[in-house]
Structures are given as C-alpha cells and as structure tokens.
Amino acid sequence: MQRHHPVRTIHDSLKASGVSRRDFVTFCGKLMVAAPFGLSITSFLSPEAVAQEVGKARKPSVIWLHMQDCTGCTETLLRTSQPDLASLLFDVISLDYHETVMAASGKDAELALHDAMTANDGKYVLVVEGSIPTKDNGAYLKIAGRNGIDMLTEVAARSAAVIAMGSCASWGGIPSSNVNPTGATGVDSIVKNKPVVNLPGCPPNPYVLLATILEYASTGKPPKLDAKGRPLFAYDRTIHEHCPRRAHFDAGRFAAQFGDDGHRSGWCLYKLGCKGPITHAPCSTRHFNEVVDAWPIGIGHPCVGCTEKETAFTIPIHTTASITRPTPPDQYPTIVTEREGISPLATATAGLVGGALIGAGVMFARSAGSQSSEE
Amino acid sequence: METDRRSLFKTLAVAATLTVIPTTAQARERRIAPTDAVGLLYDTTRCIGCKACVVACKEANGLTADVDGYGGGLYDAPESLNEYTKTVIQLYRDDSAGEYSFVKKQCMHCVDPACVGACMLGALNKGAFGVVGYDSSKCVGCRYCEVACPFNVPTFQWSKRSSKIVKCELCRHRLVEGKEPACSEVCPRGAVRFGRYDDLLADARARLAAEPDRYVQRIYGERELGGTQVLYVSHVPFENLGFRFDDEQSVPHTQQTVQHGVYQGFVAPLALYGILGAVMFRNRRARKTDEETQ
C-alpha cells in the first residue's frame, strides 16, 4: 500500500508502476460495462476517452472498514481472473487501510488507520463492509475495545463520502435477518451527516464500487441516487427487466425442477423462486469474476434478491415472488384484435354487379310497361 | 265458395298461429350447473401475463404454432383464439387511467351453452363434469355454433380442406386420467385455478370479501348468460376485459322457448298437415262434383 506519498493523478501512478496502457483501457472498458449511462466518467464514446478522463483524476484515498461482515465484499473486489487487474487496482485507488489485505495487525493496524485518516483528512472515501450491531450498546462488535458504532462515527466524520459496500452495510444484511439478535443495521442508520451511497448486494459487483469511487475522484460528487441511496446507474432496474432469460418468461417457458429439460434448456427460473422481478440490482448485465454468465441466474439458480431488505434472507429462496404490478411488454395481444379489412376489389365488384342487375331490371320494367301501353 | 273461403281463412289463421307465434305459457326452465361440475377460477390480480398457460395448452392439445400476427413468422405469438390456439392471454391497458390487466380467454363452459343448443347432431355437447366437449365425427362444419356463442369461443379450421371446430375442452383427456387442465397446472402464480365449481365459487366469494378494495365486487360467470363454469374475478371493470354481456338469461333460452312453443311434441306441424290435406281433399271432391254436374 502506498502511504505517506504525495497525492498524484491515477495516470501518474500507473505510469510509475509500469502498468500497460492497454490494461488500463481494458479496465476502463469494464467500467463502461458497469455504468453504461448515468455516470459522468463513463459518458464517453470509447474506453480510450474514459481512460483519458479517469487518468486525470487524483488517485482517491480509500479507507475500508469491516464490521459484521463475511469479507465477501472484499473478496469480490479481489476475485479477478486477470492478475494484471489486481495490481492495476492499487494504482487506481489508494487503499490506505484494509484489514484483510494489509500486512499490519494489532497495534500497528490501529496506527495505520490513524495515519491514513490524518494524512487524507476530509478527502478519503470511506468504504464500509458489514452491518453494525446496535443492541446492548453495540457490544457485539468491538475492535481494540471500541464498539463498531463509535468507530464508524469517528472515521466517517473525517471522510469525504461514505460508501456502504454490500447488503450488510446498506441495510443490515444476513445478521439483521429474522430476530436480528445483535440489532444489526446499515451504515446510513448511524452516519447522518455525510453522503452515504448504498451498494447492496451479496456481494455487489466490484466494478460498480470502483465506478462509484472513481466518480467521486473525478467529479467530487456522488452519482445520482434513488430513494434508498442506491446509484441509479446500477440499481434503477430490476433483474427481471434486464434478464437474458426474459424471453422465456414472456413465452411461458419455465424450469419446473432443477435438472429437468426446461432447466437444462436455460428456461426462466421464476417457478423455482427467482426474485428477479422484485430485485433491483445490476447483475443481469454485469456478471462476476469477469466470466460471462458467472452470476446466479446465469449458472441456473434463481436470484435470491440479495440487494433488497424485504426479500433477501426473509422470503424463502424457492418461494415465488409476488409480482403485484407487472409491467406489460410493449407488444402484447390486446382485448380487441384488429382483423383483416374489407377488400375494395370485392366491394367494387359487388357494386358493379348489383348496380348492373338492378339497372337491367329497371330498364326491363320500363320496356315491359311501354310495350303493354302500346298493345 | 263463400263458405269455403271464410272457413278456410279461419282454419288457416288458427294453423298459422299455432305454428309461428311463440307460446309464452311454457317458458324454458333455467339450468343450473351439474353437481359434479368442475371449472376454472381466473384472478386478474394474480396473473403476470407470462403465457405459460398458452404454451402448456398447446403442448397438451397438440396444437401447432401460430406465427402470423406479431410473431413475425418466427414466434408462436397468438393474438386471440383461433384454430391453433385454445387459450390466450390478452392485455387491457389504459395509460391515461394508469390501469392495466391481463385476461385469459378460453371456453367458458357455460351452464346452458348456446353452442350445444345450436349443434345439429350434438357434436358439441355438455358432458361429464359439465365440460362442453366436441366430437368431430358428428360435425359437418356448419359453424352455427360460432353464430351462437356470445363469447366468440369456437374457432374453425379455415386453413384446412377438412375443417373442424377448435375450442378449449378443459383438457377432458387429462381429466379422465385424474390430472388437471394443463393451464391451471402450469400457472406459476395460481392465477388460474382448477377445481370443483362449488369450491371455486366459494373461493371467489372469499377473495372478494377478504379484499373488497382490491377487486371489482362481482364474479363474472356467476349469473351472466345463464352462468358459466369458468369464473372471473378482476381488479378492473369486466367490460374493459372484453366481457360484453351482463344479461342473466342464457342465450338458448329465447330461441328454444320459441322453438318449443311451436314444435312441442310435433303437434302443430302434424295438425297443420292434416288440415292442409283435408282442405285439398275437400276441394278436389267439390271440383269433381262440379265437373260431374256440368
């Protein structure tokens, strides 16, 4: 990790590390996939242009706190199939404190946190992973004698922005399910005076995190958020609206059991309990581990709705989602079906024939009448 | 000749009256569903328009794909009931009112079916469990059933050289095997439910009572057109879903009251025949007498 170095641009950092420009441009391409619209750093027409823009930004300092977590959100960031990206990562962000990957431990770790906060006071991005227990005065999470609530409050106070990474940090996640014995809660219940961006997911897509951080670094502002504090560029749509298996849903082709013909044919998993219709998440178009189709539905398991508080770890995985207001497709059979119209040729023919017959009749009547008057 | 004409007019008037003016005296009894009647209950609030029922129906009944219309020659995308499609889902959508609903269309399996009343040799018949079935061996393809059905259900195989009628028969070939109809079996939301008619009616009533704000307070098919064994509950008015009629009298009622009034026991036609024959006989005898005396 880079400590005590003067803050410099990402471009400079990459240059100093000797990372190839090609790898960086590839990385920027992945950012564009993660945020196809709604983000200023990716609103360019090519990865090169994005690379240009991102390269100009100052390398952001990131402090990463772990609360009641499983470290999955860290893993998702580190789980890449391209070793180059792992090294690239530390040229794009300055990960100044991270309990899992840093070398220090014990008192050295405490010191590292303190130094990181001091060196980047007011400028660092705080990423929080895991929920914060609040019951019994937060006694269920203590690090070096301090409980999670206090730790979070203190670190957040001196941050520029806070990102709640993962469902646990966003709304409480697994620890908060059912009876919630520890009173687990999300970051935005505790941090009130800083902008908090929620990135729910279990885990969320790492590129969404990176895009959010880099947006901060580049523009100094968070991306546009929805009512639940989630960035719109990733969470504005449900899985269902973007699902590659949607055509099967629309055509009524459902897998009824794991391993049956429908399942093997890649049919819709709705009947197996897929929560796609009620889950806002970017997974259907941004897969994991940089492997195509490496996401739940892609490998044949229904979405469990891990981003949504009302769904994940609450509604059983194989219970079908209740869709109360399905959005009908644009093309759908209507109540009144317009049928073939009337052929103008037919009407013309009928008119001609009918008219001719009636005309002939009238003429005959006239001649018959005049004949008899002659007799 | 004078007496002839007067008495003739009288007898003919009586005969004509007998034969054509409807008798109101014997109105036809209102039919009720058989005790073992089965049916469907369709709930628009649960339907998500996935068309699994359409697909399953086609598979269970061996129907071919319907690629005309917006299927663009590639997709099986039926827009309405036709010779390839025994059930279809349609969408009612009113963007200005902000409301929409899916609706499933298929044979209503009426308690007093118009099509059964129409069919000359009983190819369409109300059979076991009150299901309206079709036996093509007795069908000449006259399409009178299509004239009769108020729901536009029976469809004709226009594309074939030998054309039969095609319509939902509630998968009676599966019912005899103890299975339920394909559509209700596959429905992922339980929007279309199969069961005994009495149970379905009770269920529908319970749903309306439990959530009065969610549903229009009417079960379509409970009384309309004599009652149907396929029942509908909905969150939008039924007219918007294409259900045009709310008259409680069954379609065959009027026509059969008229018909029976005339042909009861074939008395009137036989009587008329007798009168015609008798009159002609008398006329011929009178004419022969005239000729003889001349």
Place this chain on the structure above:
Amino acid sequence: MSSDAVPVGGTLLTRGYKALLALGVVGIVVILWRFAVGLGTSTALSDGYPLGLWIALDVVTGTALACGGYAVALLVYIFNRGKYHPLVRPAILTSALGYTMAGASVAIDLGRPWIMWKIPLYFWSWNLNSALLEVALCIMAYVTVLWIELAPALLSRYEHTGPQRVQRLARRILPILDRALIWIIALGMLLPTMHQSSLGSMMLLAGPRLHPLWNTPFLPLFFLMTCLAMGYAMVVFESTLSSSAFRRRGETSMLLILQRVAVGLGAAFVIFRFADLAYRGRLPMIATLDLFGIMFWLETILWLLPAAMMLIARTANPGVLFAGAMSVALGGAFYRFDTFLVAFQPGAGWHYFPSVPEMVVSIGLIALEIALYIAVVRRFPILAGKASPAH
C-alpha cells in the same frame, strides 16, 4: 290435374344462353378451387362472421325467392283458385331449382360436407333444440317433394313419345303420382312453413349479438310472411320475364292479384314489425341513422314502395308489376341479409364482405339455375298460355 302446358321449344343455345353457361362453368371451376384450397383462402369468412354470402344469399334469400311454388300452391290448392293453375308448374320448377341450388350452396359452404348424410340418418343424435337441424331436415325433405311434384310435368312429356322403356315407366308412375299428389302437395306446403320460420328462429340464437331492430321473438313469423310475399313477387317477376323472353302473352290480370297479395303481406309485415318494435320499447332506435337505422329504412321503403306504385298506377301495367315485384324481392333480400349479416354484431375488430370468389360462385350457381330453367321450359310442358302475336 292435367294442364295445357306445352314445351316452349326454340333454340336452346342462344348467345345469351351460352353466356349463362360460361358463367356457370366459371362458377364450377371456382367451386373446385374452393375445395382444393379450403374456405380460408377462397372466402372472406372468419370466426367473427362464420356465415356469409353463400348462406345469406344462396340459402336464406334464395329459398325465400324460391317460395313461389309454396305460395301459388296455397292459392290454388287451399284457397281453391283454380284459374291460377297455369302458374303452378313454372313456380314449382323455380322452387325445385332454387332449393337444389340452395342445397348445393350449403354443401359448398360446409367444412365437412361428406358428413351431411348423417343429418337425416343419425336420428338418435338429433339435437331437437337446434333450429338449424330443423331447417336442414326440412329442406332435404322439401327438395325431394318438389322434384316429386315436378315429376308429372317432366314425365308427361314421355307419356306418348320417347324411348319405349321410359314411356312405360312414365305411364306406370303418373297415375300413382296423381293419386298421391294431394298428400305430396300438402307436404309441399307444410315443409316450407316449418323451415322458413325456422330460418328466422335460427338467428335468435345469436342472442345479445343480434341488433334489437331485428332481434325479436317474432322472427319466425316475420320470415314466414316475407317469404310468402317474396314467393308471389317472384312468380310475377319470372312470369313477366318468361313472357317477354319466350314471346308469349303475359298473364297480367292474374299477376296483378298475386302482386296485390305480395304487397298486402308486405304491408302487414311492416305494420307488425313497427308494432313489435313499439311493444319492445325499441321504436326510438329507428330515428338513429347509423348503419342499422339506414338498413332498417331501406328495407321498409322497399317493402312499401310497391304499394305506393300500385296506388299511383291505376291500371295493371306489367312494367309497374315487374318493378313492384323487384322491390318486394329486394326488400325481402335485404331483410334477410340484414338479419344474418348486418344485424349480427360479433364484436369489435371483425369485418366481412364477400370475397370475389364467393361472388363468382353465387353468380355461377344462379346462372346455372337460370340456364336449367330455360332448358326445362323449352323441352318440357311447363309454361301454359299462348304465344303472343308475331313480333
């Protein structure tokens, strides 16, 4: 029941006749094509409009226009007006041909016509509630009766001429027919009463989809009244045409009476219809001039026009009679077309207008019917009356 009818004779294959045959042949070719390609391709019929031109025109209107035999039989045999007897044979011939053509049209219109034989034979399957079954059985019986009624006219030609075997057959059958004729003719009046009224009650089964201006429990009565009127009108129509075509003196005085009956029946029908509308509370609808209102008034005017014409033209004028007969026939045709097609409302989105092949088939069948009529009238003793002075 002998008659002084004689074959008209003369050249059969005139230019006009050949034109009729040509039309007929084209019609038959199209019929064969219809069986090759199916009803979907050859007609404009659809699930919304399953009955079309072939039923509304050829069958429903065609049989009504062919009610001349029925109408004249009533006059001659029940009302004992023997002086109209010369009109019986041509009327029966028209009826026989008309009903045969209607039967052919039904066979062409059916989806599976080879099952037709089951209709009269499978009595255990009969649905006695079906108006169409009644119509089908009755028409099948009536066609048979009509040809039997016509048999004396056809056979009498062979009584003393022609091949020996045929002569013997004719001489054996004719007396049997003569004795049985009362009961056959009585059937020939009973059957049309039944099926013409049933044709009306057929459309009652369209129920709420039949427009209120036509939907009345009195449909059977109205169909019966109009078919009788049309029968008389068609006798006037054809008699006038025949007289002109075959250069015979017209029987104007007789036709005048027939036309009066037709006009009277028509006026009664119109009055009954208005009364029925008032009784059912539907009278205000006639003021709305939508398609239905316009067709209603068209029918009414066509039915009342002959009465007006006859009142205006004081003398018996064949032209006036002919025009009046045409008006009655058209009024009746429109009434039936409207009942079966226009007033039938299958719902939004459906349209129907006969396709050109449908029209070609109907025209072809009518042309064949006319051609057969002419052929029979020329070769068999059908028409009575004298030739008119040299023209």
